[in-house]
Amino acid sequence: MVCMNTNQIQALIGMLATFGLLVLMVLPSVIGIVRDRRIDRQIENAQKSSSRSTVPSTATWYAEGRRSKKLVSS
Structure with a gap:
């Protein structure tokens, strides 16, 4: 039996x-750390799903056209 004194x-x-x-x-x-990790995983999943698109956006087509013009003129 364990007896404990006041101290x-x-x-x-x-x-x-x-x-x-x-x-x-x-x-x-x-x-907070657990919440941040969950949000980071959601962002990574969103980026992975958006990078699967094989059709370039209008901005990409425009940028590619401008780059090729610069290469030709220089």
């Missing part, structure tokens, strides 16, 4: 309170 009980309560405060201080950071 041991106070030390245990102090350690639990300290641990509880540590958890409360670290928890928002952990939640």
